[in-house]
Amino acid sequence: MKDAFGSPQSLLVLGGTSEIALATAARLAARRTRTVWLAGRPSPALEASAGRLRALGAQVRTVPFDALDTDRHEEVLGKVFAEGDLDMVLLAFGVLGDQPRDEREPAGAVRVAATNYTGALSAALICGRALRRQGHGSLVVLSSVAGERARRSNFVYGSSKAGLDALAQGLGDSLHGTGVHVLVVRPGFVHTKMTAGLPAAPLATTPEAVAEAIEHGLRRRSEVVWVPGVLRCVMSVLRHVPRAVFRRLPL
Amino acid sequence: MPPPDTASVPLTGWGRTAPTAARLVRPGSAAEAVAAVRGCGPRGGIARGLGRAYGDAAQNAGGTVWDMTGLDRIRSVDAEAGVVVCEAGVSLHRLMRVLLPLGWFVPVTPGTRYVTVGGAIGADIHGKNHHVAGSFSRHVRSLELLTADGEVRTAAPGCDLFAATCGGMGLTGVILAATVQLLPVQTSLMTVDTERARDLDDVMARLDAGDHRYPYSVAWIDLLARGRALGRAVLTRGDHAPPGALPPRARRDPLAFRPVQLPAAPRHLPRGLVGRPSVALFNALWYRTAPRRRTGELQKLSAFFHPLDGLPHWNRVYGRGGFVQYQFVVPYGQEEALRRIVLRIAGRRCPSFLAVLKRFGAADPGWLSFPAPGWTLALDVPAGLPGLGGFLDELDERVAAAGGRVYLAKDARLRPDLLAAMYPRLPDFRALRAELDPRGVFTSDLARRLGIAHRPGC
Numbered sequence: 088m089k090d091a092f093g094s095p096q097s098l099l100v101l102g103g104t105s106e107i108a109l110a111t112a113a114r115l116a117a118r119r120t121r122t123v124w125l126a127g128r129p130s131p132a133l134e135a136s137a138g139r140l141r142a143l144g145a146q147v148r149t150v151p152f153d154a155l156d157t158d159r160h161e162e163v164l165g166k167v168f169a170e171g172d173l174d175m176v177l178l179a180f181g182v183l184g185d186q187p188r189d190e191r192e193p194a195g196a197v198r199v200a201a202t203n204y205t206g207a208l209s210a211a212l213i214c215g216r217a218l219r220r221q222g223h224g225s226l227v228v229l230s231s232v233a234g235e236r237a238r239r240s241n242f243v244y245g246s247s248k249a250g251l252d253a254l255a256q257g258l259g260d261s262l263h264g265t266g267v268h269v270l271v272v273r274p275g276f277v278h279t280k281m282t283a284g285l286p287a288a289p290l291a292t293t294p295e296a297v298a299e300a301i302e303h304g305l306r307r308r309s310e311v312v313w314v315p316g317v318l319r320c321v322m323s324v325l326r327h328v329p330r331a332v333f334r335r336l337p338l
Numbered sequence: 339m340p341p342p343d344t345a346s347v348p349l350t351g352w353g354r355t356a357p358t359a360a361r362l363v364r365p366g367s368a369a370e371a372v373a374a375v376r377g378c379g380p381r382g383g384i385a386r387g388l389g390r391a392y393g394d395a396a397q398n399a400g401g402t403v404w405d406m407t408g409l410d411r412i413r414s415v416d417a418e419a420g421v422v423v424c425e426a427g428v429s430l431h432r433l434m435r436v437l438l439p440l441g442w443f444v445p446v447t448p449g450t451r452y453v454t455v456g457g458a459i460g461a462d463i464h465g466k467n468h469h470v471a472g473s474f475s476r477h478v479r480s481l482e483l484l485t486a487d488g489e490v491r492t493a494a495p496g497c498d499l500f501a502a503t504c505g506g507m508g509l510t511g512v513i514l515a516a517t518v519q520l521l522p523v524q525t526s527l528m529t530v531d532t533e534r535a536r537d538l539d540d541v542m543a544r545l546d547a548g549d550h551r552y553p554y555s556v557a558w559i560d561l562l563a564r565g566r567a568l569g570r571a572v573l574t575r576g577d578h579a580p581p582g583a584l585p586p587r588a589r590r591d592p593l594a595f596r597p598v599q600l601p602a603a604p605r606h607l608p609r610g611l612v613g614r615p616s617v618a619l620f621n622a623l624w625y626r627t628a629p630r631r632r633t634g635e636l637q638k639l640s641a642f643f644h645p646l647d648g649l650p651h652w653n654r655v656y657g658r659g660g661f662v663q664y665q666f667v668v669p670y671g672q673e674e675a676l677r678r679i680v681l682r683i684a685g686r687r688c689p690s691f692l693a694v695l696k697r698f699g700a701a702d703p704g705w706l707s708f709p710a711p712g713w714t715l716a717l718d719v720p721a722g723l724p725g726l727g728g729f730l731d732e733l734d735e736r737v738a739a740a741g742g743r744v745y746l747a748k749d750a751r752l753r754p755d756l757l758a759a760m761y762p763r764l765p766d767f768r769a770l771r772a773e774l775d776p777r778g779v780f781t782s783d784l785a786r787r788l789g790i791a792h793r794p795g796c
C-alpha cells in the first residue's frame with residue numbers, strides 16, 4: 088500500500104532498462120519500495136538494472152516483456168498482478184526513432200508508433216484494469232513535451248507521445264474515483280542513452296530530476312507533472328504560437 | 339459474492355491522504371452484518387465507524403468496507419449501576435445525549451465525540467483521563483464479536499479474544515455490540531484550571547507534580563516556539579463540576595448538553611492555508627492569550643473535551659493534500675528521548691497546530707493497544723510538507739529506540755519493519771488471527787501496509 092506521502096511499497100516498471108525508470112525506482116527504494124518488477128526484453132542490461140536495485144535493498148524480479156508483442160501483454164502482466172498488489176506501475180518504455188530515416192522508410196516510423204503508442208495503449212489498459220480491481224495504485228506514464236505540439240524535427244516521435252499523453256489523460260479521468268491515480272509525466276530533453284549524441288535542448292534535465300518530480304507528483308496526487316516545472320509555462324506559450332511562426336522556429 | 343449493486347467508493351481516513359476504493363456496505367442489523375461477512379469477496383472486509391481514524395485503518399482497497407453506523411441501537415441502560423448495552427455503531431455523541439440527563443458520562447472520550455463504540459474499542463482509544471482511568475477497553479464489560487466463520491462470540495476481559503480485539507484495529511472481526519461501564523456525573527460542566535508553562539521542562543514538571551490532583555489533564559504545546567521558549571505550553575486540567583460550583587441559572591438544568599457548532603468548513607480549500615506563518619501566529623496567540631494561572635473556571639463538556647467538534651469537517655482546512663497526525667508514547671525514564679524529539683520537531687519548524695502532550699497511566703491488556711505508561715505527544719502536520727516522510731521515519735527510530743510506539747489509529751506512514759519492535763505482542767496477535775481468520779477475511783489498507791496479519795515465513 089502507498090503511505091500518506093504516496094510512496095509505493097511495490098513497483099512494476101515497464102521498460103526495465105529505462106534510465107528514468109531506474110532513477111525513479113532507486114529513489115523510491117530509498118523510501119518504502121521493497122518489491123520491484125522490472126519488465127523488459129531479456130538482456131544483460133535488464134539484469135544489470137535489477138542488480139543495481141538489489142544493491143539498494145529491494146527485492147527485484149525481472150519479467151520478459153516486449154512492448155511490440157501486444158498479444159502476450161495480458162498473459163505476462165496478468166502473471167505479475169497475480170503475485171500480489173502493485174502500488175505503482177511505471178510505464179517507461181519508448182523509442183525515439185530517427186526522424187530523417189523514418190521519413191524515408193516509414194516502416195521505422197510505424198515501429199516508433201507501435202512501441203510508444205500501441206504497445207503503451209495495450210499495457211496501460213491492462214494495468215489500469217488490474218489496478219482498478221485492486222482499488223488502489225498509481226499508473227505513472229512517461230509522456231514528453233514533444234507530444235504537446237508536434238515539431239518539424241521530430242513529429243514521428245512527437246505524435247506517438249501525443250497519442251500516449253491523450254490516452255493517459257483519458258484513462259486517468261475514466262479511473263477517477265476508483266482509487267487509481269494516473270500521473271502523466273512530461274519531461275523535456277533528458278540526458279540519457281536514448282538522447283546521447285543529440286544536441287541538448289534548452290532546459291535539458293536529468294533522469295534524477297524526473298525521478299524527483301515523479302515522487303513529488305505521487306505525494307501531491309498530481310495529474311500532470313512537467314520536468315523541469317517551468318516547461319509548463321514555456322509550452323503553454325509555444326502552444327499558442329501561430330503555425331506560420333512555429334514552423335520557422337529552430338526547434 | 340457481494341451484491342452487484344454496491345458501487346465502489348473512494349475512502350480516506352480523517353487525514354484525507356491515500357484514498358482507495360472499496361464497496362461500502364451498510365448493515366442495518368446484526369443479522370445483516372453476519373450475511374455481509376459470510377458473503378464478502380476475496381479481498382476481505384473491514385468495519386468502519388465515523389471515519390475518525392486519521393490514516394488507512396478503515397479502508398480496504400478493492401474489498402468491502404462495512405459502514406457500521408447502521409447498527410445504532412442502544413439496547414439497554416441500567417441507570418442504577420451505570421451500565422449501557424449498545425450496538426457498535428452508536429456514537430459517543432449519542433451516548434452523551436442519552437446518558438447525561440440520567441447522570442452518567444462515557445468513561446473515556448477522545449478529542450472528538452464523533453467516534454463509534456466499535457471504533458473506540460477497535461482503536462482502544464484514550465482520553466485526557468488516561469492517567470487515572472486507562473483506555474476505553476478498561477470499561478468494557480463484554481463485547482459481541484462477529485468472527486470470520488460468521489459466528490457471533492462474546493468476549494470479556496481476561497480472554498485472549500478480548501485482548502486481541504481491544505486495539506486490534508478491526509482485524510479480529512466485526513464488533514457488533516458492547517456493554518460499557520459508565521462514569522457518574524452530577525453536572526454537565528467542568529471546573530478547569532489553566533496554567534502556562536514557559537518551556538518543555540516546566541510543562542513536564544508541572545504535569546508530573548500535579549496530575550494526581552486532576553482526573554483530566556492535558557497540555558497544548560507550541561512546537562514552533564524555539565530557543566528558551568522551546569516546548570512552551572498551556573496546561574488545562576479539570577474535573578466534572580459539583581452542583582455547588584454552578585451559578586444559579588445553570589443549577590436549574592445541571593445536566594444540560596447543548597454543544598455549539600459552527601457551519602462546516604468548506605469542501606474545497608486551497609493547500610497551504612496551514613503554513614508556517616499562520617500556524618506560528620495561531621500558536622503564539624493561543625499561548626499569549628491563555629491565562630498565566632486561572633482556577634475553577636466553568637466550561638461546557640464540549641468545550642473542554644471536544645473543541646474541534648465545534649467546526650465540522652475541520653480536517654478540510656489542510657486542503658486536498660491532507661495531513662498526517664503523528665502520535666507516539668515513550669516510557670517514563672525516557673524523558674531525554676522526548677526532549678530530543680521535541681527539539682528536532684521545533685528545529686525543523688513543522689507547522690503543527692497545538693500539539694498535545696500528556697502523561698499516560700497504566701496500560702490495559704489489549705495486545706495492540708497503544709497507551710503505555712509514559713509521555714505521549716501528538717501533532718498534526720500537512721502531508722505536503724517536503725521531506726516529511728523521511729523526517730517522521732527518523733522520529734520513528736528514536737521512538738522505537740526509546741521503547742515507545744506510534745498509535746496505529748493515527749498512522750498513515752509507519753515503516754513496516756518497526757511494527758514488531760513497537761508492539762511486542764504482535765506475534766500473539768498474528769497467531770490468534772491465523773487460527774480465527776485463516777483466510778484473512780478481515781483486512782484493511784493499514785493491515786496490508788504494515789503487514790500486521792502476516793506471519794513470518796508464510
